[in-house]
Structures are given as structure tokens and as C-alpha cells.
Amino acid sequence: MNALYALIMVLALVIIPLLGAGAAGWHALFGVVLPYLAFTVFVLGFLYRVVKWGRSPVPFKIPTTGGQQESLPWIRQNRIDSPSTKTGTVIRMILEVLLFRSLFRNTRVRLFKDETQLSYGSSKFLWLGALAFHVSFFVILARHMRFFTEPVPALFNWIETLDGIMQVGVPVLFATEIVILLALAYLFLRRVLVPQLRYISLPTDYFALFLLFAIVISGILMRYFVRADIVDIKTLTMGLIQLQPEVPESIGALFYTHLFLVCSLLVYFPWSKLMHLGGVFLSPTRNMPNDNRMRRHVNPWNYPVKLHTYEEWEDEYRDKMKEAGIPVEKE
Amino acid sequence: MYDAGKILIGLVIFLLLLTFPFWYSLGQASYESPELQLPEDSQECIRDTEWMRKNHMQLLDDWRDTVVREGKSVYTGSEGKQYDMSLQKTCMDCHTSKKKFCDRCHNSASVEPYCWDCHVAPEEVANGQQ
Numbered sequence: 001m002n003a004l005y006a007l008i009m010v011l012a013l014v015i016i017p018l019l020g021a022g023a024a025g026w027h028a029l030f031g032v033v034l035p036y037l038a039f040t041v042f043v044l045g046f047l048y049r050v051v052k053w054g055r056s057p058v059p060f061k062i063p064t065t066g067g068q069q070e071s072l073p074w075i076r077q078n079r080i081d082s083p084s085t086k087t088g089t090v091i092r093m094i095l096e097v098l099l100f101r102s103l104f105r106n107t108r109v110r111l112f113k114d115e116t117q118l119s120y121g122s123s124k125f126l127w128l129g130a131l132a133f134h135v136s137f138f139v140i141l142a143r144h145m146r147f148f149t150e151p152v153p154a155l156f157n158w159i160e161t162l163d164g165i166m167q168v169g170v171p172v173l174f175a176t177e178i179v180i181l182l183a184l185a186y187l188f189l190r191r192v193l194v195p196q197l198r199y200i201s202l203p204t205d206y207f208a209l210f211l212l213f214a215i216v217i218s219g220i221l222m223r224y225f226v227r228a229d230i231v232d233i234k235t236l237t238m239g240l241i242q243l244q245p246e247v248p249e250s251i252g253a254l255f256y257t258h259l260f261l262v263c264s265l266l267v268y269f270p271w272s273k274l275m276h277l278g279g280v281f282l283s284p285t286r287n288m289p290n291d292n293r294m295r296r297h298v299n300p301w302n303y304p305v306k307l308h309t310y311e312e313w314e315d316e317y318r319d320k321m322k323e324a325g326i327p328v329e330k331e
Numbered sequence: 332m333y334d335a336g337k338i339l340i341g342l343v344i345f346l347l348l349l350t351f352p353f354w355y356s357l358g359q360a361s362y363e364s365p366e367l368q369l370p371e372d373s374q375e376c377i378r379d380t381e382w383m384r385k386n387h388m389q390l391l392d393d394w395r396d397t398v399v400r401e402g403k404s405v406y407t408g409s410e411g412k413q414y415d416m417s418l419q420k421t422c423m424d425c426h427t428s429k430k431k432f433c434d435r436c437h438n439s440a441s442v443e444p445y446c447w448d449c450h451v452a453p454e455e456v457a458n459g460q461q
Contacts, residue, residue, distance in 0.1 A: 242362060
């Protein structure tokens with residue numbers, strides 16, 4: 001059911017531009033107003049979320065420990081998975097952000113021998129699927145920069161050449177398009193086919209996947225099947241970048257669908273779990289060194305408590321205590 | 332804000348990357364759609380302009396396969412007129428210059444077709460530019 005809700009939401013997002021830009025012909029709205037709006041919401045929303053996280057105190061030191069912590073000199077420390085220094089923490093963060101190290105450590109529990117024995121095994125598929133998706137998405141993003149720059153910096157050309165190096169067909173088939181489809185399919189199927197995952201999957205989990213699917217599919221359609229004229233599209237995108245919007249007439253509804261779905265992603269991004277883009281840098285379990293026993297972590301929200309010590313209390317009541325025969329510490 | 336220094340540096344880097352196209356295009360002349368040099372001595376292409384703009388790459392790819400693999404080399408255009416399936420003998424008979432026709436859009440859209448790994452451009456060859 002959750003998947004169905006998400007599917008209906010994404011289908012609605014597909015129909016809106018088909019009706020608005022396709023049937024009603026509101027090209028300026030879908031080509032200029034909404035992209036600017038979506039970009040603004042994305043940037044402000046992103047800043048808001050990160051600043052809000054930054055303002056939240058971390059009361060405890062809670063790094064996850066993936067190995068032996070620093071201990072006695074003859075016990076070998078795992079300097080990356082349980083870092084006690086700044087350098088180690090930075091290396092752990094880099095590995096986490098670029099290579100998803102914590103996913104690489106993913107394990108899977110299985111019962112075997114008629115469900116009488118339990119075993120934990122390594123499970124790398126989620127790591128592989130996630131990495132394949134993220135790398136493809138990044139390469140696709142970089143390839144799209146050719147629509148937003150003039151002249152196109154050589155770096156983006158190299159990425160594009162590398163991506164299409166197999167020279168299959170014309171226009172050249174990009175490897176990342178196949179990889180991202182497979183990765184998204186895997187990430188979706190594991191939510192549907194694994195009962196535990198299906199149980200904890202919410203509409204928002206499926207929504208992000210379906211939205212990305214729709215974006216990728218509309219892009220592929222536009223490149224290989226229902227072709228759009230990219231020279232006109234570049235006129236539109238460069239107009240947006242140079243703040244002199246211009247809407248060529250010939251651009252079809254499919255392009256506006258693609259653009260509207262991307263705008264939806266931008267608007268949805270800051271308020272959803274996709275904010276892990278910024279959040280990964282701010283996770284206390286990753287970005288803190290494991291030096292609990294070397295340095296005291298003071299809870300930053302410790303309230304300056306008004307103390308009333310026993311000595312002060314005794315000073316106040318000494319006379320009455322003596323009268324009542326209660327022993328006092330100071331005479 | 333806790334760790335304000337580090338977080339702000341991170342945000343500034345993120346914003347710079349995000350707005351890269353905006354500041355990259357600062358100080359550059361406003362973008363113009365590429366102007367193509369159209370042939371002077373012929374008036375019609377094998378298909379209409381709109382279709383050609385979107386599908387010429389597919390057409391050339393089909394032509395290559397049809398000629399090389401099936402040995403057929405006659406293409407019937409939308410008007411029923413027949414053409415030789417040849418980039419050099421048909422297309423570039425009218426569009427003689429690669430630089431002033433093909434490259435204009437390809438450069439603008441950052442497309443690098445590998446046609447020219449084998450084929451030559453008539454005008455550029457005549458002028459000794461290739």
C-alpha cells in the first residue's frame with residue numbers, strides 16, 4: 001500500500017506538467033517560474049536544515065566504534081574505524097562520504113538448520129547498489145552541466161566521453177543510464193521483496209525512488225526515443241542561468257515533464273530523508289573521535305545550576321540544629 | 332551554533348558548487364543560439380528542418396548500418412525523392428563546411444560525434460584546414 005501511495009503521488013507529478021505545459025501550454029510557468037522557485041526553495045531549505053542541525057547540541061559523545069579503540073600501547077588500535085585523533089576521524093569521514101564504509105560493514109542475520117542456528121554473514125549488495133546509484137547520479141549531474149555552461153569546461157566533456165566510451169549507437173549510450181536504472185530497481189525490489197524491509201518502508205521511502213525513476217526514464221526517453229532538440233533546450237537553460245529567461249516555442253511536453261520532476265525533487269529534497277547529503281557530514285556517530293576516556297565531553301546545554309551546598313545549608317540552620325541536638329560539622 | 336566555523340565553511344563550499352553555472356557565466360556575453368550557415372544553392376533537405384534537428388544522428392547511424400551491413404544505399408526522402416545514403420556525397424554536398432554547419436551546434440551542446448574519425452569535411456580539406 002505504501003508503495004502504491006508513492007506511485008500515485010509520482011504519477012500525479014507526471015500528469016501536472018503534461019497538462020500544464022503540454023495541453024495548456026504554460027511554457028513560461030514550467031520553464032522559468034517553477035525552476036527558479038524550486039532552486040530557491042532547495043537552497044534556503046538546505047541552509048535552514050543544516051543550520052538547525054548545527055544549533056542542536058550533542059549532549060553525549062557517541063561515535064560508533066567499528067574496531068579496537070585506543071588502549072594500552074601493546075594493543076593495536078583500529079585507527080580508522082575507531083579513531084581517537086582528528087586525522088583518523090577525517091579519514092573515516094572521507095571513506096564514509098565517498099565509499100559508504102558503514103554500509104560496506106552491513107551484515108545479514110540468517111537462521112539455518114531448521115531455524116535452530118543463527119548466523120551473521122557479510123552482505124555487500126546494499127553497499128554495491130547504493131554506491132552504483134550515487135556514483136551514476138553524480139556523473140549524470142556532471143554531464144548535465146553542459147546545458148548550464150558556455151563554453152563547457154573540459155572536465156565535463158571528459159566525464160561525458162568516459163561515460164559513453166563504449167560508443168553504442170547514436171546518440172551514444174551512457175553507461176550510467178543503465179547502471180542507475182539497475183541500481184534503482186535493486187533498491188526498490190529489496191524494499192518490496194524482503195519482508196522485514198517492506199514492513200518498515202514508508203511512502204516517503206518509495207516516493208524518492210519512484211521520483212528518481214521518473215526523472216531517469218523521462219531523460220532517457222528524451223535522449224533516445226522521443227527526441228528533444230537540445231539546442232533549444234540549451235537556449236532555455238542558459239537563459240535561466242544568465243537571468244535573461246527565454247522560452248523557445250519548439251520545446252515539447254516531455255522536456256517540461258523532466259524539468260518539473262527535477263523541480264519536484266529540488267523542492268522535496270530539504271524536507272526529506274534525502275537531506276543525508278548534508279546530514280552525513282553532521283552525524284555525531286561518525287564525525288566525533290572515539291576519545292571518551294581521554295577528553296571530557298561537556299554537554300553544551302548543561303544549565304548553570306544554582307547550587308546550595310550542605311555547608312551553606314548548615315550555616316543557615318546551625319542554631320536550630322544545635323537546639324534540636326542534631327550533630328553539625330562546623331561548630 | 333556549535334562548530335559554526337566548520338559548518339559554515341562546508342556550507343560555503345556547497346553553495347559555491349551549487350551556484351557554479353551562475354558565477355561561471357558572469358562577465359560572459361549572453362548566450363546566443365548557434366547560427367548555421369545554410370547552403371546557397373539548394374533549398375530543401377531530405378527531410379524537414381524540425382525532423383532533421385532532432386533525428387539526424389539516428390538517420391546517419393541507420394544509413395551507416397544499411398550501407399555497410401546490408402549493401403543498400405538508396406534513401407527515399409519524405410517527398411519521394413531518392414538520395415544516395417552517404418554523409419559525404421549527399422549531406423556534405425550541400426552543407427560543405429563542417430566548421431560552419433555541424434560544429435556550430437555540436438560545440439554549443441558539447442557533442443563530439445565520432446563521424447570525423449573516418450570521414451573528411453569537404454570544405455576544410457579543400458582549404459587545407461584538415
